[in-house]
Amino acid sequence: MDSPASSSSTAPGVAPAVPQSSRTETTPTLIDIQNVDFAYGDTKALHDITLQIPEKRVTAFIGPSGCGKSTLLRCLNRMNDLIDGAKVERGSIKIRDIDIYRPDVDVIELRKRVGMVFQKSNPFPKSIYENITYGLRLQGESNKARLDEVVERSLRGAALWDEVKDRLHTSGLGLSGGQQQRLCIARAIAVAPEIILMDEPCSALDPIATAKVEELIHELKEKFTIVIVTHNMQQAARCSDGTAFFYLGKLIEYAETQTIFMNPGNPQTEAYVSGRFG
Amino acid sequence: MSDQSQHLFSSRPSARRRAESGVAWIFRLATYIILLAGVVVFGDIVIKGSRTVFQSEFPFINVAFLTEAPKSLYVFEHEGEHYEMADDDFRDFRESVEAQALAAGEPAPELKAKTYVYSAGGIFPNIVGTILLVVGSMTIALVLGVASAIYLNEYAKQGAWVRFIRLAILNLAGVPSIVFGLFGFGMFVIFFGWNVSLMAGWFTLAFMVLPVVITASEESLKAVPMGFREGSLALGATKWQTIRKAVLPYATPGILTSSILGIARVAGETAPIMFTAAYVVRDKLPWQVEQAMDFFFQGVMALPYHIYVVSSKIPQNEYSERVQYGTAFVFLAIVALIATSSIILRNRLRARYRW
Numbered sequence: 001m002d003s004p005a006s007s008s009s010t011a012p013g014v015a016p017a018v019p020q021s022s023r024t025e026t027t028p029t030l031i032d033i034q035n036v037d038f039a040y041g042d043t044k045a046l047h048d049i050t051l052q053i054p055e056k057r058v059t060a061f062i063g064p065s066g067c068g069k070s071t072l073l074r075c076l077n078r079m080n081d082l083i084d085g086a087k088v089e090r091g092s093i094k095i096r097d098i099d100i101y102r103p104d105v106d107v108i109e110l111r112k113r114v115g116m117v118f119q120k121s122n123p124f125p126k127s128i129y130e131n132i133t134y135g136l137r138l139q140g141e142s143n144k145a146r147l148d149e150v151v152e153r154s155l156r157g158a159a160l161w162d163e164v165k166d167r168l169h170t171s172g173l174g175l176s177g178g179q180q181q182r183l184c185i186a187r188a189i190a191v192a193p194e195i196i197l198m199d200e201p202c203s204a205l206d207p208i209a210t211a212k213v214e215e216l217i218h219e220l221k222e223k224f225t226i227v228i229v230t231h232n233m234q235q236a237a238r239c240s241d242g243t244a245f246f247y248l249g250k251l252i253e254y255a256e257t258q259t260i261f262m263n264p265g266n267p268q269t270e271a272y273v274s275g276r277f278g
Numbered sequence: 279m280s281d282q283s284q285h286l287f288s289s290r291p292s293a294r295r296r297a298e299s300g301v302a303w304i305f306r307l308a309t310y311i312i313l314l315a316g317v318v319v320f321g322d323i324v325i326k327g328s329r330t331v332f333q334s335e336f337p338f339i340n341v342a343f344l345t346e347a348p349k350s351l352y353v354f355e356h357e358g359e360h361y362e363m364a365d366d367d368f369r370d371f372r373e374s375v376e377a378q379a380l381a382a383g384e385p386a387p388e389l390k391a392k393t394y395v396y397s398a399g400g401i402f403p404n405i406v407g408t409i410l411l412v413v414g415s416m417t418i419a420l421v422l423g424v425a426s427a428i429y430l431n432e433y434a435k436q437g438a439w440v441r442f443i444r445l446a447i448l449n450l451a452g453v454p455s456i457v458f459g460l461f462g463f464g465m466f467v468i469f470f471g472w473n474v475s476l477m478a479g480w481f482t483l484a485f486m487v488l489p490v491v492i493t494a495s496e497e498s499l500k501a502v503p504m505g506f507r508e509g510s511l512a513l514g515a516t517k518w519q520t521i522r523k524a525v526l527p528y529a530t531p532g533i534l535t536s537s538i539l540g541i542a543r544v545a546g547e548t549a550p551i552m553f554t555a556a557y558v559v560r561d562k563l564p565w566q567v568e569q570a571m572d573f574f575f576q577g578v579m580a581l582p583y584h585i586y587v588v589s590s591k592i593p594q595n596e597y598s599e600r601v602q603y604g605t606a607f608v609f610l611a612i613v614a615l616i617a618t619s620s621i622i623l624r625n626r627l628r629a630r631y632r633w
Contacts, residue, residue, distance in 0.1 A: 077512060079511070079512065082507075082508070084437075108514050108515075108516055112514035116508075116512035118505060118508060120505055122503065122506060124509065125632060125633035134513060134515075134523070135513035135514060138514060138515050138519055184509070188513070191513055191514060
């Protein structure tokens with residue numbers, strides 16, 4: 001019944017979100033999250049999350065620490081599988097209509113299509129070139145010309161090429177913090193994913209490096225679907241198309257970014273985006 | 279305030295100040311006692327040992343001591359001269375004396391010699407044996423230890439069972455080495471029927487150092503940032519690809535550091551090998567075997583066991599100190615050499631895989 005364009009969700013006991021009409025959508029849904037409950041052992045982290053993420057757009061998850069936004073992000077490429085006792089207890093997460101928690105899903109294939117950039121930039125202590133080619137080499141690619149091409153394309157895609165083209169074979173750790181984060185983005189796009197998850201990618205960067213990454217995010221949405229977790233509200237306002245506000249493991253409000261910031265439908269959202277708590 | 283030198287912060291003798299300096303002196307003294315002990319031990323071995331290992335004329339090193347097998351020393355008087363000879367030299371000498379006497383038509387003089395076992399020749403087979411024991415047992419310990427550390431740290435679900443395994447490993451570290459020797463004797467020598475052999479010694483020594491290797495390998499694996507694993511997995515790497523390419527290389531320097539300690543321990547322990555691998559004396563060198571498989575099932579002479587034999591199993595006399603201290607000195611030098619080369623290797627790896 002709900003078209004992706006007008007989807008919105010409320011958790012039980014929470015006032016309903018803004019009128020659906022405020023969302024103007026142009027692209028189809030890529031990630032469909034339905035009634036997801038998630039727990040770390042006995043600790044419930046997500047309650048009944050329902051959310052549709054459209055293709056080739058930037059969707060931001062905001063909310064105070066511990067609200068479950070990173071947990072939800074990590075569900076999307078099943079990075080939570082690494083944590084003992086963490087599991088989706090209810091509901092489904094579908095990417096292109098395939099439930100990624102189905103037993104016959106190969107998480108390796110999933111993660112090739114759903115790349116991730118982490119809060120703390122984590123380039124491998126290898127050369128820039130080896131960092132970019134890591135994913136492809138794992139897939140058995142060893143053709144030098146092909147690798148060279150991907151390195152250049154990825155670094156250009158991450159707006160890093162001009163800064164590092166003369167030192168591709170020096171360590172990635174020799175780069176500045178912002179460059180390292182863009183290297184990680186380049187590394188993620190080198191394996192040609194469809195979706196890029198970003199977990200607070202700028203929280204350790206200075207304002208200038210942050211601006212560069214945000215600019216990059218803007219360019220990347222031409223080719224990729226981006227989901228970004230941030231607790232910097234200005235960042236969400238600047239670079240996302242849709243914004244979901246989470247609080248205590250519940251999705252409070254999900255709407256066009258502009259709506260969330262200018263005309264939130266929920267008093268809690270308003271209190272958070274106006275800086276009164278969080 | 280009558281005295282000019284008295285001021286707000288001026289120091290006065292007090293019980294607190296006396297206690298301060300007293301405590302500092304106790305700690306200082308304790309440290310110097312240890313230093314003294316170290317200097318005396320090393321000094322004694324180096325001074326006495328270098329009398330055996332070095333010599334005043336060219337080539338300044340007693341090559342025979344490093345390249346020959348242990349021999350008996352023959353001490354005798356002949357025509358007013360005092361002779362000290364190794365057994366083979368003595369046989370040659372006696373033959374030539376007898377030949378001379380025969381040529382001169384005289385009865386052959388009887389050479390009355392006192393023999394001192396192990397006091398002539400060298401310790402070459404012992405050096406070889408110790409190196410073989412160290413290399414073999416460290417290889418086994420590293421393969422088994424690193425594998426189980428990877429399992430415990432990367433694969434196993436953390437819980438009561440893994441805690442129990444860790445506790446068991448720690449307990450293994452507390453087992454006296456003679457007990458390991460007995461275990462190796464019962465298990466490998468008797469039950470597996472390997473007899474007194476390199477294989478039995480390797481496995482006994484390997485089990486002895488395993489706790490050190492496992493614990494240190496786990497620490498090294500834990501020290502590799504989680505971000506490397508996550509970054510690798512997020513790029514579609516399998517768990518094993520992640521471990522092999524993004525974890526293990528960065529843990530290797532730490533693992534090597536621990537195995538350096540293991541080397542010293544493996545090389546030095548006497549108790550585990552005395553029932554399992556060590557021979558008092560063996561004529562053949564380890565590579566003088568008929569079939570390749572025999573190599574693994576032969577006993578060897580080893581430096582620590584040789585020290586034990588020449589210090590407590592043979593009659594002590596003025597000639598035994600030479601071989602005792604010479605062996606100890608060479609032994610220390612070899613351990614230092616192996617440890618140094620491991621440290622160099624580790625530092626190279628560290629420079630290559632630093633983060």
